[in-house]
Amino acid sequence: MSVHDKAAEIEQMLDEILSSETEFFKVGFKVKPTNNFKVYLDGDKGINIDQCIKFNRALRKMIEEKGWYPDGDFSLEVSSPGIDEPLKNIRQYKKNTGRLVEVTLTDDIKKQGILKEVSESGIIIEQKIGKGKKTVTQEADLPFVNIKTTIVQIQF
Numbered sequence: 001m002s003v004h005d006k007a008a009e010i011e012q013m014l015d016e017i018l019s020s021e022t023e024f025f026k027v028g029f030k031v032k033p034t035n036n037f038k039v040y041l042d043g044d045k046g047i048n049i050d051q052c053i054k055f056n057r058a059l060r061k062m063i064e065e066k067g068w069y070p071d072g073d074f075s076l077e078v079s080s081p082g083i084d085e086p087l088k089n090i091r092q093y094k095k096n097t098g099r100l101v102e103v104t105l106t107d108d109i110k111k112q113g114i115l116k117e118v119s120e121s122g123i124i125i126e127q128k129i130g131k132g133k134k135t136v137t138q139e140a141d142l143p144f145v146n147i148k149t150t151i152v153q154i155q156f
Helices: 002-021 049-066 088-096
Strands: 024-032 036-045 075-079 100-105 108-117 122-129 136-143 148-154
Touching: 002 024, 002 036, 002 049, 036 049, 036 088, 049 075, 075 148, 088 108, 108 136, 122 148
Parallel strands: 036 075
Antiparallel strands: 024 036, 100 108, 100 148, 108 122, 122 136
């Protein structure tokens, strides 16, 4: 069985684990040729390290029960995607409603604003245009087909 066949099965195992943990969801899954599996999870209210450890242990146990790596010759990393990673799915967008985001469009134009709404087809952000007394607030309706990346901006 190839590493990619195993990866597909591991991803199914992960989906099985997540099916009973409905507030959490898969954001990404990567495989490196060295039998290194990286799982990126998030939750509707975020995900902490203890929750990542719990998912890692459950998934590791299922992989070990398959007997694919009798010498333990694999690694498994479960983490959140990281604050500087682009949003990848609608649940992430919904979770970040009300936050400042920077959206890069497919034509490389950047727009920054507060994420106001998320639908199946796109997002609406509220932008402040101009400076000082000439500042106006306007909404930009951005279809997902026109979005290259969306990154949450950290405000201090």
